Amino acid sequence: MSATVLVLVETIGEYLPMLENAGFELIVATTPSARQAAIETHGATIDAVLTRGPLGLTAHEIDALPKLQIITVIGAGYERVDLPAARARGIVVTNGAGVNASAVADHAMALLLAVVRDIPRADASVRRGEWSKVMRPSLAGKRLGILGLGAVGMAIARRASLGFGMPVGYHSRRPRNEAEYTWFADARSLAQSSDVLMIATPGGEGTRQLVDAGVIEALGPQGLLVNVARGSVVDTVALVGALGNGHLAGAGLDVFDDEPNVPESLKALPNVVLTPHVAGLSPDAVKATVELVTQNLLAHFSGRPVLTPVPLG
Structure with missing residues (x-):
């Protein structure tokens, strides 16, 4: 397969030979400076871009890639890919919805258990030679x-319901009739009826600060919040305030507004467990x-329909 792929994703190096063995030529640029240099130097030869939601691909970058035919996104989210610019050029966009759902759901439950049982502080106390129960x-x-x-929400629901006997409710734009869980019409009514709020919704403008x-x-004040979706879905200022003044019991966060920069106000809180956007990272996933x-x-390059197209409107 004779096509050149610009790879912007930094977490898949071990698996890039799969693309090379399929006949693709790769240009790997996983830092902002390398990305800019690759587009400036090789822009005229790039046929495809491999990115992920938070890394995206801007309209300016799309304009600088005259041969670009397809943008493939790792994972479900594609919030920083400029879809109108892709649509205007007839560029295909694909994502990986559902592929890493099991890994993300596992991590979500791990965060929840770590917060509920206060595992990080217990671990730290034992390492200090303490025996504080x-x-x-x-x-x-x-x-x-x-x-x-x-896919992620359903995987979480199954783990929680079958493994921990937790009654499950959910909010989505419309009810899923095949789901046996209780649908709520909005996020606030869902939160009001929950002890734990787990966030597994896509990012982007449509969900920005949905959890306000x-x-x-x-x-x-007894509630817990876990976010394995996107930092933008939560009002971070309101979250920090609630955690600090006792209006929320705890939180587990794998995602943040400006990754990899995490607010010092979050790091200082004792009732928060933080991980560096690794929920979807497992060898299998x-x-x-x-x-x-x-x-x-x-x-795409064989003239067949892609498997997981993103609707461009």
């Missing part, structure tokens, strides 16, 4: 609200994601 709540039977019942001060207030990217590229 603190009574912590059980997770079993707590009411779980999931914001976004896509009112939703956090509805969750209440990354391999499956790159396999899907490869199949989408092969389909």
Whole structure:
């Protein structure tokens, strides 16, 4: 397959031979400076771009790639890919919705358990030679609200319901009739009926600060929040305030507004568990994601429909 792919994703190096073995020539540029240099130097030869939601691809960059035919996005989110610019050029966009759902759901439950049982502080105390025992709540039977019942949300719901006996509610744009869980018409009413709010909805302007001060207030002082979606979905200022003044019990966060920059105000809080956007990273998940990217590229450059197209309107 004779096509040149600009790779912007920094977490898939071990699996890039899959693309090379399929016949693609790769230009790997995983830092901002390398990205700019690659587009300036090789822009006229690039046929495809491999990116992820937070890295995106701007209209200016699309304009600088005259041969660009397809943008493939690792993972479900594509919030920083300029879709109108792609549509104007007739460029195909694909994503990897659902491929890493199991890994993300596992991590979401791990964050939740770490917050509920205060695992990080317990671990730190033992390492300091202490034997400090603190009574912590059980997770079993707590009411779980999931914001976004896509592949990740469904995977979380199954783990919580079957593994921990948690009643599950959810909010999405419309009810999923095949789901056995309770639908709520808005995020605030979902939070009000939940002990735990798990965020698994796509990012982008449509969900920006969907979890605002009112939703956090509805969750209440005993409530817990876990975000494995996008930092933009949560009002970080309101979240920090609620965690600091006792209006929210705790949070587990894998995503942030300006990654990799995490506010010092969040780092200083004792009731927060933080991880560096790694929920979707497991060998199985990354391999499956790159396999899907490869199949989408092969389909496109062979004149066949891609497997996971993103609607461009």
